[in-house]
Amino acid sequence: MLGIEDPGVVLAYFLCIFCTLICLIWGAVKWNVDDES
């Protein structure tokens, strides 16, 4: 798949994109969520 032989490397390639998408979706959903020695 994608010209890559090893399924483990294909998985890593897609997980990079997937994890970045999670970060983007998280940012969009949580954009305005806020939480005296």
Place this chain on the structure above:
Amino acid sequence: MSIWMIIIVVAYLCVIGYLGFRGFKTTKSATDYMLGGRSVHPYVMAMSYGATFISTSAIVGFGGAAGVFGMGLLWLTVMNIFVGIFIAFWVFGGRTRKMGLRLDAHTFPELLGRRFQSRFIQGASAVIIFLFIPLYASAVLTGAAKYISSQFSVDYNVALFVFSVIIALYVVMGGIKGVMYTDALQGTIMLFGMTALLIITYVKMGGVTAAHQSLTDMAALVPEKLQAGGHQGWTSMPKFGAPSWWVLVSTIIMGVGIGVLAQPQLAVRYMTVKSGKELNRAIPIGGVFIMMVTGVAYVVGALSNVHFQQTLGKVSIVAAKGDVEAIIPMYLQSAMPEWFSVLFMLTLISAAMSTLSSQFHVMGTSLGRDLAEESMGRKNKGGGVLATRGAVFVGILISVYLSYIIELKFGKTGTSIVARGTAIFFGLCACAFLPMYVGALWSRGITKAGAIAGMLSGSFFSLFWMVFIQEKASSALLLCNKLFGTRSLAIHMVDGKEVFSSIGPIVWAYVDPLMIGLPLAVGVTVLVSLFTKKTAPDHLNRCMGTK
């Protein structure tokens, strides 16, 4: 060197100077100098975190490693995005920021010290940072000075001196604001440079699938020595349990992937923002940055084999005459258009400056704030910034001296010691700080004695493993060879042949210290905590924000 290159570099330095000056003008207190007044913009925070994390060694060193090991390094990018950004900001960031605010902590050692009510923890953490981060800084500084020296045809020592003075100016004067403003600019340049590198590479090689397929078709060309180590081609993982597999999985993927969580110069970033909202906003920015910078370096590093095979009839490591760190610069020189070399030069200089500035800053706060002021009880109102500025300057002098003397006295041997600096610091921080840090944020049961025992056992054990067992580190550090006449205690001579000690697929000489030291430190922390005096409930309630 063209006139355009000079103009662009001068313009770049002017902008850096302006941002450093802006940091200086808005720094009025110790909180400003160490935490940016706890009100840093999420874009600045995320880019600063990413640019600090990713140094030239991540692009050139690990990109070159991808030229040798192949695209399996993408698992490190997965770890960097998921653990280094998502888990770090969401899970660690929120709690660290809130606890730091409740305890009025300004540094990572101060946070741990106040959480466990121990000046020893604060002081010892600061000592570990101050002793070992110069080695990590020297690794980055030496690489940057060599690159500048070759790019601008100037003497190595001149490059080292000028580069250090420029960084020193904006770190000493501008504090964390100067560091983070310049980091944000440098991170943005890195993002553009690496995106352009990926697009040009894929276009030149006929598209994504065609490029990968060309690399897959080269599996038979793997050098014999690498094949013997378990290498199965540049689009495959190495054979399970083989030396290549252990280096790739235990040192590169796990060592760096997990080690990032306990980096003091990164953990302090969580405390620079105003609220959890900023951390949430930083996650997508950091995720995209890490994917584009590290992911591109590893994909392009692996694909450089296709380029060198087509142009020189050799694979990357052979074309680079065995020098892993020469693969990416050689590829850029021979495969990229001329205009790109200027952009990439700025990318590499930015990567080095952003990492170094944070290393110098954390060195200064460790010495000035955690050791001189707090641990030794010499706290004086208003003197914090001056003491830390002086300490930053001392830290810079030590790093520069180390880079100068290592090159001068030890030549190639020194270079191999410095090259291990990044891995040594990441491994040590994970073993020494991670169990205590996790315990501080989540557990009411981890005691002061447990935290101290875990920190000391993690530090000593990881250092022992680096000096005497892990072959890559122990052969660079030379002490094992001096004392025992072998480069690792896990390697024995039998009938004149080297035999590596192992249990099943575990070959001890290839195992990263983190894989052994971290579980050990966790065990010691928990065990000692079970039998020692508990922390007062009212203090825990204050730390955790519970009633």
